[in-house]
Amino acid sequence: MPVKIPSGVTVNIDNDTITVNGSKGTLTQFVMPEVSIKQQDDELVFKAVDDEQVSRSKHGLMRSLVQNMVTGVSQGFEKKLEVNGIGYRVNLAGRDLRMSLGLSHEAVYRIPEGIDVKVEQNIITVSGISRQQVGQVASEIRSLKKPEPYKGKGIKYVDERIIRKSGKSGKEK
Numbered sequence: 700m701p702v703k704i705p706s707g708v709t710v711n712i713d714n715d716t717i718t719v720n721g722s723k724g725t726l727t728q729f730v731m732p733e734v735s736i737k738q739q740d741d742e743l744v745f746k747a748v749d750d751e752q753v754s755r756s757k758h759g760l761m762r763s764l765v766q767n768m769v770t771g772v773s774q775g776f777e778k779k780l781e782v783n784g785i786g787y788r789v790n791l792a793g794r795d796l797r798m799s800l801g802l803s804h805e806a807v808y809r810i811p812e813g814i815d816v817k818v819e820q821n822i823i824t825v826s827g828i829s830r831q832q833v834g835q836v837a838s839e840i841r842s843l844k845k846p847e848p849y850k851g852k853g854i855k856y857v858d859e860r861i862i863r864k865s866g867k868s869g870k871e872k
Contacts, residue, residue, distance in 0.1 A: 721772025
């Protein structure tokens with residue numbers, strides 16, 4: 700499947716790199732030697748160099764990476780996290796995300812460059828142009844206090860479903 704290039708996005712293909720430039724920013728990715736990329740009008744066509752299994756799998760990977768780059772520079776990506784728990788609070792102080800998560804200390808997460816974070820009550824929104832970086836930052840924030848299965852307290856993705864366990868069932872006779 701070719702990757703469609705929307706208006707306002709420019710693609711530059713060099714020998715071993717591909718650069719995608721759009722309204723939200725610029726992303727660069729190296730091109731795997733097993734894959735050839737050609738630009739035809741407003742589409743990018745990917746082709747495996749030979750018919751080996753490694754080449755075919757890298758062909759699909761390269762296509763997905765470039766599709767994510769095109770989507771990122773034109774629309775961007777975002778993930779939403781929800782903080783659940785009594786007394787759990789989240790504040791944004793400059794480039795630091797300060798969280799009270801029931802620990803003996805305040806958890807502080809430093810937000811990397813290229814990522815924007817918004818906090819509205821108990822919802823944390825992580826957004827940026829790189830899909831990999833947005834997912835990585837959201838995962839690192841979630842790992843500070845993963846949701847537990849008994850009361851569901853912790854940080855979870857908004858669309859994540861926590862499977863609850865029942866507590867103690869009493870004495871056995």
